[in-house]
Amino acid sequence: xxxxxxxxxxxxxxxxxxxxxxxxxxxxxxxxxxxxxxxxxxxxxxxxxxxxxxxxxxxxxxxxxxxxxxxxxxxxxxxxxxxxxxxxxxxxxxxxxxxxxxxxxxxxxxx
Amino acid sequence: xxxxxxxxxxxxxxxxxxxxxxxxxxxxxxxxxxxxxxxxxxxxxxxxxxxxxxxxxxxxxxxxxxxxxxxxxxxxxxxxxxxxxxxxxxxxxxxxxxxxxxxxxxxxxxxxxxx
Numbered sequence: 001x002x003x004x005x006x007x008x009x010x011x012x013x014x015x016x017x018x019x020x021x022x023x024x025x026x027x028x029x030x031x032x033x034x035x036x037x038x039x040x041x042x043x044x045x046x047x048x049x050x051x052x053x054x055x056x057x058x059x060x061x062x063x064x065x066x067x068x069x070x071x072x073x074x075x076x077x078x079x080x081x082x083x084x085x086x087x088x089x090x091x092x093x094x095x096x097x098x099x100x101x102x103x104x105x106x107x108x109x110x111x
Numbered sequence: 112x113x114x115x116x117x118x119x120x121x122x123x124x125x126x127x128x129x130x131x132x133x134x135x136x137x138x139x140x141x142x143x144x145x146x147x148x149x150x151x152x153x154x155x156x157x158x159x160x161x162x163x164x165x166x167x168x169x170x171x172x173x174x175x176x177x178x179x180x181x182x183x184x185x186x187x188x189x190x191x192x193x194x195x196x197x198x199x200x201x202x203x204x205x206x207x208x209x210x211x212x213x214x215x216x217x218x219x220x221x222x223x224x225x226x
Binding site for chain 1: 153154155202204211212213218219
């Protein structure tokens with residue numbers, strides 16, 4: 001069964017702290033996407049990771065991909081309130097353009 | 112560059128009524144997706160189009176849902192008749208197969224409430 005699991009599903013943290021969201025998937029894939037969704041809004045693309053060892057960074061967010069471990073991480077550095085959102089990872093299984101989505105990690109950053 | 116446009120943004124109907132959603136993808140994007148998103152969950156694919164052709168509709172409940180993409184641009188998703196369990200956000204996304212990343216770009220969604 002094709003599965004994408006995110007953890008934690010909910011995370012409340014203080015501003016200034018660091019934390020990591022994990023995305024595990026059950027079969028081989030050569031593409032992994034991270035999206036952000038604000039309440040009542042649509043999904044915004046953050047990162048596309050295309051190969052083993054890929055690392056992408058934008059501001060306080062850094063995403064990495066380990067295809068051998070079937071694991072991607074989204075690391076938040078010195079969190080700020082504006083990063084509060086739900087973060088989804090999605091995996092393109094077998095390059096057939098069908099994305100399998102994780103359940104999302106709801107991140108709340110308290111001032 | 113304009114993003115994916117969807118309308119309406121909100122729709123409230125009574126069960127057994129029909130409803131239709133419209134999507135205009137990003138200009139030049141040949142692939143169009145319709146997703147359903149329930150509260151607290153990730154999107155679930157309903158149908159994917161490559162130009163005018165529906166290439167993956169395996170998750171579309173065809174007894175009540177239908178979709179079309181005339182001329183390979185705009186698309187319409189219809190539900191007839193709607194059921195209480197259809198209440199959700201319906202998202203449209205588009206991508207370009209000529210893009211190396213195949214990133215899907217999402218519209219704002221239509222929030223459907225069935226009473």
